[in-house]
Amino acid sequence: MEYVIEMNHITKEFGDFKAVDDVTFKVKKGEIHALLGENGAGKSTLMSILFGLYQAENGDISINEKPVKINNPNDANDLGIGMVHQHFKLVHNFTVLESIVLGKETTKNGFLKMEEARNKINKLSEQYKLKIDPDARISDITVGMQQRVEILKMLYRDNDILIFDEPTAVLTQQEIDELMKIMKDMTEEGKSIVFITHKLNEIKAAANRCSVLRKGKYIGTVDVSVTSKEEMSEMMVGRKISFVINKDECTSEEPVLKVQSLTITNKETKKDKVNNVSFNVNKGEILCIAGIDGNGQSELVQGITGLLPLTSGKILLNNEDVTKSSIRQKCIAGFAHIPEDRQKYGLVLDYSLKENAVLQTYYEPKFQKNGFIKFDAVKEYAKKLIDEFDIRSSQGEDSVVRGMSGGNQQKLIVAREIDRDPDIIIAVQPTRGLDVGAIEYIHKQLIAQRCTGKAVLLVSFDLDEVMNVSDRILVMYEGEIVGDLNPKETTVQELGLYMSGTKRSVYNEA
Structure with a gap:
């Protein structure tokens, strides 16, 4: 049997922590092979070894049945291996064209020759239906477009082995469907794909086989067509997962x-990103703002939490006007915020886990005296959060957050925000990039907050999450609220009509 990738008995250690423990992983030519596992199970680490970002302590790799040594990503590229990383590796002030050719530039007499590259990129984008503007700046395009740029980067280098690390975590449902189709088209042309994901629906929709890792160890490989989602989730977390969300009626x-x-105007375009939006979130209620990404949800949340200035409007918390309050004042008053971009707004990446755990509370008497931090108290508090929220990292509370998996970074933010006992939790994509076990846990945490009379404002692009977790759904389209729906009385199809702007109803809540 022809394997394009053979990774035999791979072990990778970080200090005393075994991130990958004697794992054997094999991919056939022309297949989509899913790599499934909890946050911190070792999936990204294993693929980073294949891509040359890390070196394994033990084990060997063969590509197309020939033993190879991959010392760096250039070696990987030379072997036809490309990788789309979970957190994109793009230069924000470069154009799309410059980002794609970076490191693989065509030059003549010391001058860049871009026309040839532009033609090749246009041809590839047409062939794979990855429509992009080569002259757009990376900082000005959506995350979905950045995803396309990363894929084109691989295709431009003529890679035959493609690694997608959590490629759908930042995409809308339509973009996910498109990406699945693109991946299938690629395999039909003989390319082989490793697809790292937590989403069992996507594995069922796209993958041929699925290998499962748990806590750094190889659990097994299954044929996706004859294995249920429940069986795969149990392999992944070692226990049965409930996909049913139980919650009592909300009456308050x-x-x-x-x-x-609330109105928020973009300074550069002079367009209203949020246009005259009004709503209430009640005690014991999970109110979900749904919509296709880019319709003003991010700006709305940033306006409410204080990250963006308001053009007009008012924000009241427990009938107190907090419109002009600072971010810290809002936190003290009872706001908690699980932000959309955990790395940009939620964490200081080069701080330790324990330092990030007290980012909003370090000035309280329990953590400082006369301006000096009580380090023992901070350490004990971080240990408590690690235990209660199952945050996994190589060095516990002393781990540098940058080195933690995306899912465990997210768990740290959720732990920190919920543990402050807020009156309202504003959660934007709280389960993005999390495995089913962690998603189940975070949903339970949000519902537990709701059951104690707290309010939850949830912003999500995951329609399953929108329908299952929320008590009420408001749909945003082009900066306005166009629908107020009861999840028990609506369907995904009807929700989709509102999200696309095809259907709208009069909504006004003072």
Whole structure:
């Protein structure tokens, strides 16, 4: 049997921590092979070894049945291996064209020759239906477009082995469907794909086989067509996972958060990103803002939390006007915020886990005295969060956050925000990039907060999450609220009509 990738008995250690423990992983030519595992199971580490970012302590690798030594990503590229990373590796002030050719530039007499590259990129984008503007700046395009740029980067280098690390974590459902089709088209042309994901629906939709890692160890490989989602999730976490969300009826109509006539204008384009939006979030309620990415949800949350200035409107928390309050004042008043971009807004990446755990509370008497931090108290608090929220990292509370998996970074933020006992939790994509076990846990945490009378404002692009977790759904389209729906009385199809702007209803809540 012809394997394009053979990784035999791979072990990778970080200090005393075995991130990958004697793993054997094999991929056939022309298949989509899913790599499944919890956050911190070793999936990204294993693929980083294949891509030359890490060197294994033990084990050997063969590509197309020939033993190889991959010392760096250039070696990987020479062997036809390309990788789309979970957190994109793009230069923000470069154009799309410059980002794609970076490191593989065509030059003549010391001058860049871009026309040839532009033609090749245009041809590839047409062939794989990856429509992009080569002259757009990376900082100006959506994450979905950045994803396309990363894929074109691989295709431009004529890679035959493609590694997709959590490629759908930042995409809308439509973009996910497109990506699945593109991946299948690639395998039909003889390319082989390793697909790292937590989403069992996507594995069922796209993959041929699936290998499972748990806590750094290889659990097994299954044929996707004859294996159920429940069986795969149990292999992944070692226990049965409930996909049913149970919650009591919400009866309170006492508002915790009131948003009144909120408008946010983009300074550069002079366009209203949020246009005269009003709504209440009540005690014991999970209100979900749904919509296709880019319709003003991010700006709305940033306006409410204080990250963006308001053009007009008012924000009331427990009937107190907090419109002009600082971010810290809002936190003290009862706001908690699980941000959309965990690395940009949620964490200081070069701080340790324990330092990130007290980012919003370090000034409280329990953590400082006379301006000096009580390090023992901070350490004990971080240990408590690690235990309660199952945050996994190589060095516990002393781990540098940058080196933690994306899912464990997210768990740290959720732990920190919920543990502050807020009145309202504003959660944007709280389960993005998490495995089913962690998703189940975070959903339970949000519902537990709701059951104690807290309010939850959830922003999600995951339609399963929108339908299952929320008590009420508001749909945003082009900066306005166009629908107020009861998840028990609506369908995914109807929700889709509102999200695309095809259907709208009059909504007004002062």
